[in-house]
Amino acid sequence: TPIEDLSPRRAKLEYSRLAEQLAEYDRRYYQDDSPAVSDAEYDALRQRYEALEKAFPELASDASLTKKVGAAPAEKFAKIKHVVPMLSLGNVFADEDVHEFVARVRRFLGFADEAPLFFTAEPKIDGLSxxxxxxxxxxxxxxxxxxxYEGEDITANIRTLEEIPQRLNGESWPDVLEARGEVYMRREDFFALNERQAAANKPLFANPRNSAAGSLRQLDPKVTASRPLRFFAYSWGEVSVMPADTQYGMVQALASFGLPTNPLTKICVGADEMLAHFRDIEARRATLGYDIDGVVYKVDDIGLQIRLGFVSRAPRWAVAHKFPAEQAKTIVRGIDINV
Ligand code: NAD
Structure with a gap:
């Protein structure tokens, strides 16, 4: 039924049904690493939920899924409170949304027409942060x-990742440095893992993202050690002294400390350059060797990021430009997807 034809009573009913269903899908995806539906199906339900909330604002409460990020840490892990929250990203799908994002940021900052405003554009890695x-x-x-706000303690597991240094390079690192990024699995490693799982009569993973999440979120770090996990650093949490004042400079600093960073990050000025880099990354997508589900644009100047701040669960200074849903994932269908 089109939303405009719904009575408030029916809207409420559908909204609460969707909330229950999405919460269950979130649990399966984030806690069990075993999605019940494809991302495209999940996103479609999620869009309907958000549209209902927009049309019937009285439905929104503090418990709304639009205000939440991920899912609570699983009970089997010790918990760690984040000093700086780890939030999500807003999504856009169309070119005009990217133009609108840039215009909105410029308006918010009061930038004059001719003043250049720099953004970084980088692949959105499909793993877990x-x-x-x-x-x-x-x-x-x-x-x-x-x-x-609170995550799972996976220290012992992370220590088994070859790409993650136990000690940072050099001596110019800040005393406290929280490096943030995505743990992911390369596609060939995912296929090889599934072959080993099949040979051992164990359940298969749905896609590289879920195999990365399932492999990292193990109680026994020896299992994680046997899984070829990788990492790209693209962000930070608490930092005692900032080594740079731009997004690009910070990522370069993380690289100089020995953390792997993504080579396809580019500084762009304006929506046309951002979209050109989006198309370039999209064209290379099949040959990257790892899954990405879009491109993330971020205001480069960290001072401006701070001025822009956050709305609810996402920064105002960044957005994820997603690839069209039908190509977004190689879901292996008809198999038992579990950990
Ligand atoms: P999101 O994954 O769309 O975006 C935010 C995340 O992007 C960040 O937390 C970070 O981990 C990641 N990221 C990757 N590369 C990045 C980069 N270069 N810079 C910054 N961040 C980067 O949002 P979300 O709220 O974490 O999750 C929603 C996604 O999860 C949707 O795609 C949805 O389809 C999927 N999901 C699927 C199911 C299912 O059942 N299939 C259930 C829940 C969620």
Whole structure:
């Protein structure tokens, strides 16, 4: 039924049914690493839920899924409170939404027409986000995003990742540095893992994202050690002294400390350059060797990021430009997808 034809009573009924269904899908996806439906199906329900809430604002409450990030940490893990929350990103799908995003940011900042405003554009890695805390150059703990405020303690598991340094390079790192980024699995490693799972009569993983999440969120770090997980750093949490004042400079600093960063990050001025980089990344997508589900644009100047701040669960200074849903995932259908 089109939303405009719904009575408030029917809207409420559908809204609460959707809320229940989405909460269950979130639990399966974030806590069990075993999605019940494809991302495209999930996103469609989610869009309907958000549209209902927009048309019937009285439905929205503090419990609304639009205000939540991820899911609560699973009971089987110790919890870690994030000093700086790990939030989500707003999504856009169309070119005109990217123009609108840039215009909105410029308006908010009061930028004059001719004043250049720089953005970074980088692949959106389809894995799970993690925060790595270094003190005096040594890795002290690592946590998943969880519900954004509290994540799961996965320190022992993260220590098994070859790409993640136990000690940062050089000596110019800040005393406290939380590096954030995505743990992911390369496609060939995902296929090889599924072959091993099949040979051992174990359940298969649905896609590289879920195999990365399932492999990292293990109680026994030996299992994680046997899984080829990788990492791209693209953000930060608490930092005692900022080594740079731009997004691009911060990521370069993380690279200089020995953390892997994505080579396809580019500085762009204006929506046309951002869209050109989006198309370039989209064209290379099949040959990257790992799954990405879009491109993330971020205001480059960190001072401006701070001025822009956050709305609810996402920054005002960044947005994810998603690839069209039908190509978004290689879901293996008709198999038992579980960990
Ligand atoms: P999101 O994944 O769309 O965007 C936010 C996340 O992007 C960040 O937390 C970060 O982890 C990640 N990211 C990757 N590369 C990044 C980069 N370069 N810079 C910044 N961030 C980067 O939002 P979300 O709220 O975490 O999750 C929603 C997604 O999860 C949707 O795609 C949805 O389809 C999927 N999902 C699927 C199911 C299902 O049942 N299939 C259930 C729940 C969620």
């Amino acid at each position: 993690c925060s790595l805390r270094y003190e005096k150059g040594a890795l002290v703990y690592a946590a998943t995003r969880g519900d954004g």
